[in-house]
Amino acid sequence: MTASRRPVDVLVIGGGQAGLAAGYYLRRAKADFVILDAQERPGGAWQHAWPSLRLFSPAQFSSLPGRMMPIPPSGGYPSASDTVAYLADYEQRYDLPVIRPTRVRAVRRDGEHLVVETDAGAWQARIVISATGTWWRPYIPYYPGIRDFQGQQLHTADYRGAEPFQGRRVVVVGGANSAAQILAELSIVADTTWTTLRPPRLLPDEVDGRALFELATRKARAADAESIGDLGDIVAVPPVREARDRGVLKAEPMFTRITPEGVAWPDGTSLTCDAIIWCTGFRPALGHLTPLRLRNRTGIIPTQGTRAVGEPRLHLLGYGDWTGPASATLIGASRTARETVAEIVKQL
Structure with missing residues (x-):
């Protein structure tokens, strides 16, 4: 020493x-x-x-x-x-x-x-x-054209609230809890589009972190335990429930490339947007x-x-x-x- x-x-x-x-x-x-x-x-x-x-x-x-x-x-x-x-x-x-x-x-x-x-x-x-x-260590996946986008890109870790996006077109990426909560807030003041790799699923209203923890514990102890994914992906906290009731929680399939003006899908469909928020973990x-x-x-x-x-x-x-x-x-x-x-x- x-x-x-x-x-x-x-x-x-x-x-x-x-x-x-x-x-x-x-x-x-x-x-x-x-x-x-x-x-x-x-x-x-x-x-x-x-x-x-x-x-x-x-x-x-x-x-x-x-x-x-x-x-x-x-x-x-x-x-x-x-x-x-x-x-x-x-x-x-x-x-x-x-x-x-x-x-x-x-x-x-x-x-x-x-x-x-x-x-x-x-x-x-x-x-x-x-x-x-x-x-x-925020993670943002690579998509073709990601460096060419002329709008704003930020990660969950950079998001501080909806006010800067007032009246703007925003694409929210990700199918988990952060994406759902941010989308719920943004959709009140902005034109939002939600994109996910697979259709997101809300947990039943009565299921929250307590049940998820117990399920994760059982899964760790038994190989044949029920999968957390069998229940759903997103905890329906009050703001998310409110957005659900407004019909906001409707996700589009994941885009495959990013253009200077927005995002695009394989079928040629494109969307112009001002910002992309990566809720990707x-x-x-x-x-x-x-x-x-x-x-x-x-x-x-x-x-x-x-x-x-x-x-x-x-x-x-x-x-x-x-x-x-x-x-x-x-x-x-x-x-x-x-x-x-x-x-x-x-x-x-």
Whole structure:
């Protein structure tokens, strides 16, 4: 160990929902740990989401361990700002050792330890939990002509509200929850067209994130479990239901190329538009782990539970079902964090 490396038993990278859930259980286990967060303020990626975004479950089913999320004044689904306030309060309530803003540049092996290099010096850890999520790697698929479009293109991560699109023609791309919520809001002020790879399906009104989490858990435990896709794709939160009732949630097939003025389909049909909003998902933010050379050909790090197969001192938390059932959600991250920390305590 060099004098410039601060030693710690467990180092958590990321102070969002997954990192805080891990912190809660590490605190209960009386572990020696620290959480490094690149953001200037608490709240994780939620502080960068568009204001009208709604969670997929009521507050009482969208909570981290030990502290229920307050029910919003509307009594419905919490907003992004509600979630930010909750995470900030949670962090303070449990006095979690979050150091911010600290950007992690790389994680490397060094004998019996992992060295975490940051923009504020280096740390030496026996165990590292990577909980950086996906928000920081928005994905936009390539379509012919995408660089020739003369209008505005943005991703879900860049969307901040409907007002800038007042009176404009907007194409919304994607068949999942973000696309449906953004379309619902935009359709009030803009001329919208929704395009999807396959027909989108709304879940029944009574089905929300609670049922989806339980289904994901059952699916992970039994190969013959019912598929989530058998139920549908989109949670019918109130704004989406309202748009459905207005007849707005009607999707067109996916276009195959982009023109300077808009989009076009194989049959020669074309549509002129002012903006394209890509609600096409995200990829895991794993760049800091590149020196460990753990990714497979698909770009994913193989895991057993949350522990990296190629580096047992590394755990990955909150990136999606491959790191725990519904682990990219508040409730899913909580349950996965409990199992992860229990395993880490045995490792230590």
